[in-house]
Structure formats: structure tokens, C-alpha cells
Amino acid sequence: MELDSVMTANPACCRQNTPLRQVAQMMADNDCGMIPVVDEQDVPVGVITDRDIAVRAVAGGKDTTRATAADYMTTPVRTVVQDSTLADCVAAMEAGQVRRIPVVGADGKLCGVVAQADIALTGNDQVTGEVVQQVSKPS
Template identity: 60%
Template structure:
């Protein structure tokens, strides 16, 4: 199975200059927990997650008018759009991440695959293994 059949295509993105408030509103409106941070050509620079906003910014007392650039996770972990679902799972397990960006041949964000997408597409034993490996305490 390829990732194009399970990924969310053409995800909403933001720029490093987007404010934390604006990106939080995007997450609310799009019902997602991660937004790719891209340059003018939609090449990934990083990602901003709801956890980045809550733990790195709000819990530290940072004003929500601060920009994404100071709180995003960079660089973003990416896979190519011709990757197999098994390859994506391996990356998620190795990096212990719950979401991975999918880029096209030009390096432009084409989609995003979340742990939930794997759960819907995979068998019960494979899903359980992904959840276990991603959730392991590690050095990340």
C-alpha cells in the first residue's frame, strides 16, 4: 500500500512569520494538531504542533502574538510521495513521531500522514506496533 492512499493531501500550511494565535486558530478550524511550516514555494522548513504551542510557548508565559519561527520543530521529518506505507511506518518508529510530512519530487509539501491514518489503513498488530514504538521514551 502506498502513502498517497492514506495521507491527508494538500494540508494547510503556515509560514515562520505566522503568529502562534493564528496557527492555533488554523489547528482549531482544520481539526488538526500539526501544521507544516513552509517557505514561499511550500518547501518544508519545520512543523508546529499543538504541543509546541502549549509547552514551549504558553507554559513559558510567551504572548500568543509571538511567531511560529521561534517555537516550531525544525527540520521537519519528511518522506517522498512514492514511499510505501511500510517505509513511512519505519520512519515514524525510528524518529518516534506521530506525524510525517510527505513531499513531492520538487520537495514541496504534498501531504501529511498521521498515526491515526496508519491505524485506519493497517492491521491491528501493525497498528499496535507503531503506537508502541512511537510512544517509547527515547532520546528525542
């Protein structure tokens, strides 16, 4: 199965200088828990998750009014190439223990995101179970 059939194409993304509040609003507006952070050429340089905001910023007592995506994004970013197979994508998610992974084109630019939920929607219960189990293992 090809990634194009399961990924969310043209996902919302932000820059490193995007205010943290705006990143959180993007998550709410797009009903997602991860926003890729891209550079000026749209190449992913990190990701920021709802957990990054809630745990690292808010629960950590940080001043979120002045914070940007760069302050709380996770780097380095793990990506998969758009022409990868679903099996390759699953393997990358398992290896990195990530629930969502940015997809890049041959030029390295962001073109999509694959999430555990996307894999679950393929209807392959065995693959879905494997991904959930592997990414949920304590590191």
C-alpha cells in the same frame, strides 16, 4: 500500500512568520494537531504542534501575542517522499518518534501529511500497534 491512499492531501500549512495565534486557529479549523511550516517554494522547513504551543509557549509563560511559527516550530523536519511505501513511512515515524509526518513530492514540496490515526484507519492492527509503541517510547 501507497501513501496516497492514507495521507491527508493538501494539508493546511503556514510560513515561518505566521502569527502563533493564527497557527492555533488553523489547527482548530482543520481539526489537526500539527501544521507543517513551509518556505516560499512550499518546501517544509519545520512543523509546529499543539504541544509546541501549549507546553513550550503557553506553559512556558511566553508572550504568545507577538510569537510566530518560527519561534516554536520543531526543526529539522523529518519528511517522507510521496512514492514511499506505507512501511517506509512507518519506519520513518518510528525512527523519528513522531506521530505525524509531512509528505513531499519528488520536487520536495509539501503534498500531504500522514498521522498515526491515518495508519490506524488502514485496519492493520499490527502495524498500528507497532507505530504507537515505537513513537511512544521515551527517548
